[in-house]
Amino acid sequence: MAEMVGYITLPWWIAHQGGAHDLAIYSVSIAVTTIFAMPLLSPLGDRYAKRPQIACGMCALMVVAFILAALVSLSDYRLMLIVCMGMVTVVAKAFIDPASSTISAELVATDRLPKVLRLRKSTQAIGRALGPALAGVTLALGGIAATFWMNGMLLGIAAYVIWQLPSHTQRKEHSRGLARWWCDLRAGLHAKWIVPLERGWTLVNFFVWIFQGPAVGILIPLKVQSLGLSGLWLGVSEAALSIGLLLGSFRGSDALVSRFGRFNVRVGAAMCEGLALAASGGARSPISLILALACVGFANASMGLVGATHRSLAIPQNFRVRILAASMMTTQIAGILGPMIAGAALTRWTVGEVYTCFGFATCLLAFSFVLIPRSREFFSLNHDQVKDWFRREYPHAFSTPPMRESKQTM
Template structure:
């Protein structure tokens, strides 16, 4: 990948490094100073804010310059990181200040993420989209691999102040990289000028009426309710319960990303070739669920790290299973809105997950809660068997997948009768 595409992916990787460092530092501080209650409040509030902001801002990516939106969002992330750095160095961190800064970052990500996904597809012909998505997954894995490791080292060596300082430096670097996408963006895309309300509702309607995408997304969200606490807010509590140092928090996160990277580099393809797409997906779900349960049963930090590596490999299989097809299947003028709708469902699950985990923690110790998360993940994964049209959609070739949603569900993509404006992205 070269030029604007390379700059776009490099900016995303650096953003992930920054957010992973900051997120790990925030979770570690909350676990030590506010306990399970503080972790639950923080995680739930961030998810609720994302749930509101993503659909509200979703039409932006289909109406305004996508590169400019990315730059605005990156600038907000710089402001958030600098604020956290100043608070940490001044000793002003609290649950409320972390929530305020997290809210700013959540709104910034709601602007950046759909626009970035759509711009990547704009910059490439359909024949190169599959390779680009694979490279992007590798870049994302590298970002989330390095971030927890860097964060763990910063926490061990200098505490949260050093970790948030590192986050600020990385956020500034990501903003600079985002500036390099401009010379390579297409110059004359068509853009609807339908009303904001009509644009928003059209995206939500499309997401709902495309049955395969609707039920696939809902099932994935249900699985995330049990998956996210296991890899997020429960982890620092589990590590502190077995007396592990903060470096293991970073190592577990890095192992998760390393597993994803291993899948992207070939393991996922081998599994899908050997087992077939559907069998590989269900095998990955089963192994992932069992690994989540083992995190609550094992007492050695290195063993937990291995479990996270296995979980990462399983995640790469499930995510690469249909990501290319789903991206190509959406009409160009609906990409940002449907991507935002997908993220909204993810954040709905993320809003429910900490609340459920928090209720469980009030009744049982963290190791037993891991067992409950494992069982819930495995049971909800069975719902994928009921997703309509899933088998035929996954069986389509890359060429057949292009525009598949509109051909299969034409009623889902009714467009308002409006003029079309040409604007420079």
């Protein structure tokens, strides 16, 4: 919820003070920083305990929010300082996101992990729905500064909650220099590329997100605008997407898996999400748009939950952050390419036509998941069988070359 408040407030301030030019500079700076920060900092995420990583990252975000609140209160708009604050945010999230995405597998038993991931997805959907509403009300009643102050307080509460998690001591390693960091980074990227299933999964997600990202991002407000609707309908549309996520997170994915199986749900839900996005592009009324976006959210939650549990368990614990960070890096690259393609397409076609094409492209690319080696076999395994599956099936992908180990010892 706090992240969504910041997500709404900062672009709003930049757009009002500096216009589209400043907003473009900020967005590109953050995207480039993210591409490098995620993989470069990921070896540290596998090395140290995840709870302090997440909590310290939250504290850094809190400090950034308070600094921005102070700048707004003083009417001191400086783009370069704001960009620097954004870069600090990216570095903090480079620790928070991979660690928070993988810590569940360390905190709970294997048989409880699917339930925990559903709960996490559900609460994220609730926060995603409440955050923009809370930001909108605070912006209307108290202004931008008040919204930033509230954002900082919410992040402080989140940091406090994180510190209450059980502590899991990470194995200490004495060699922590640059050579060891470089070795860890290469080992993570090597493992991700060597395992055919992980490599194929990442490539499919990369190409899908080029079209899916804009379809659930910048094209939604443009679609609402093209229908001649007010900003209220934009909030309702975003809420519909979150409600769909919520319904899919609670029991929807379980019901589908028990009826059709994990693999079929993973592929089918991804394709249905693309079709629902295409329907959003072709919507002629606000009601049809809202229903289509709710279906998008439901399909996304069903698809994500089926894959998330198996993938978290299959990756060896000491490689989870690095491998997930590499996935996030590819997503960020796709997140840059997607809006560029959408912007070029919008110069020639209408929003509805571009939206529909992006939805069909998402559907077709999602079907390519069936081409990933051993993917059907992987999803047929139960949670006990899939634990550390990558290491068992591809041990050479996670072994450290003896020469490097001897150098580290020396």
